[in-house]
């Protein structure tokens with residue numbers, strides 16, 4: 191979603207602002223802008239609708255050596271994507287960039303009669319409000335920001351500069367992330383640490399309700415109630431290679447292909463295949479607490495929700511006396527669901543910033559239920575607010591469509607399930623096959639990717655012409671099919687839905703005709719025959735089917751079979767998901783769409 195960058199230091203602010211905004215492009219945006227302020231207090235504001243490239247064209251005619259500035263990529267909420275709605279917004283001597291939503295902007299706007307509003311945004315209202323307290327420099331900028339924020343309802347991450355105080359930046363957050371980069375004779379700001387990589391490794395993550403006054407050599411953080419905060423400087427772990435394409439045409443393909451390594455990072459130090467145990471330090475629950483768990487609630491959105499569904503299928507197979515409910519965060523936050531006291535909630539989020547998931551976390555915590563994060567982004571809001579957690583450690587996921595995070599989220603949750611089962615005294619003969627397969631998964635993933643990439647690339651060409659697709663599976667292959675359908679629809683704009691095989695005859699079978707193609711997951715195992723007869727039902731109605739299977743027995747004359755050769759029995763559906771990721775990728779490439787930044791979508795959905 192929206193991105194923020196800011197700079198105060200010895201170097202040219204425009205350089206960092208543009209490179210930082212480019213790093214944040216992956217989050218999705220529809221317009222961008224920067225403002226820099228010279229030592230003498232002259233502002234240069236440049237804004238453009240569309241991509242950063244448009245902004246750069248304008249920048250070419252407005253190059254400045256100014257050493258302080260702020261920048262923004264906007265994802266429209268209030269008002270259409272346009273230059274006038276793009277940030278920074280000006281009011282008097284100040285300029286403001288803002289992520290989040292000011293919910294009471296209409297009431298505030300009605301009081302701000304002296305300001306001549308030029309945009310339709312809630313952000314300009316906040317700029318005008320700050321300026322009304324600033325009174326053209328009669329009060330320190332930081333005080334004006336605090337006074338304004340005390341009146342605001344909603345969420346924000348903001349950065350403010352003033353032409354009257356051209357050697358400082360003021361930043362603040364409530365519900366929308368901000369990271370301060372601590373440099374040498376420079377201080378940087380970004381809404382996502384990836385913008386800081388290559389500039390500094392030292393970062394301070396601002397907390398909700400904090401405001402910071404930044405100069406090139408100082409960082410003063412306070413709460414809105416003026417209590418000083420002693421900031422913890424943390425290390426940024428991401429390196430440059432992790433946020434570059436590394437020879438691939440797109441981040442999506444790179445992230446699909448790097449799953450053997452990213453899963454290895456998830457497993458590192460946690461799985462001991464030799465003695466058949468799993469050890470997770472992060473959740474912080476004692477053996478006695480683990481033993482008491484009777485109910486797991488798994489909360490997420492989109493792909494994270496699917497990961498929770500799939501993990502739930504596994505965990506209930508080996509953990510006795512436990513019920514599992516996987517819920518969509520945007521629904522759950524408004525449900526009046528009863529949560530039994532012996533529950534634990536798993537909060538699943540790649541970005542750690544998803545607004546609905548965060549809201550659920552806060553609701554669940556209020557009820558005194560322990561919360562465990564399954565998060566990728568280190569230092570993100572969810573990671574910091576959960577009671578304990580297991581980072582999935584897959585490194586930055588730049589492509590909007592989530593792939594490597596999904597695989598690792600599933601396994602991280604299964605490992606958590608295994609720690610519960612171990613504590614509950616489940617026989618190691620039951621758990622050992624899971625642990626053995628998990629330990630071997632990175633290598634199996636490599637084999638499946640290497641073995642199927644060319645086949646999938648070839649067959650994708652025949653399916654790019656379709657506007658509709660049906661994904662099918664049973665048992666754990668059903669949530670895997672749901673994830674496959676989501677991947678296809680979000681990147682290739684093909685209308686794709688998943689159904690449990692057993693549901694076919696209850697309605698979806700009526701759809702099968704030449705407008706559709708079908709992707710069926712047919713794992714080997716006790717339900718093989720049932721899945722095969724479902725495939726037959728579709729075939730008999732003229733379905734255009736791709737079957738992904740690891741069974742040697744599957745011999746129906748479907749259009750295409752992607753056979754995956756694997757020794758894995760339990761996690762075959764997870765391996766089949768790799769094929770579906772590749773299929774979505776190659777169909778999208780054939781259609782010629784923007785693979786990494788699908789229209790209308792943002793990488794991290796920080797507004798409701």
Ligand code: F6R
Nearest residue numbers: 492493494539540541544591592
């Ligand atoms: C799909 C996708 C989204 C995210 C969802 C949750 O490919 O990326 O469905 O999974 O927006 O995001 P996180 O995991 O950041 O909470």
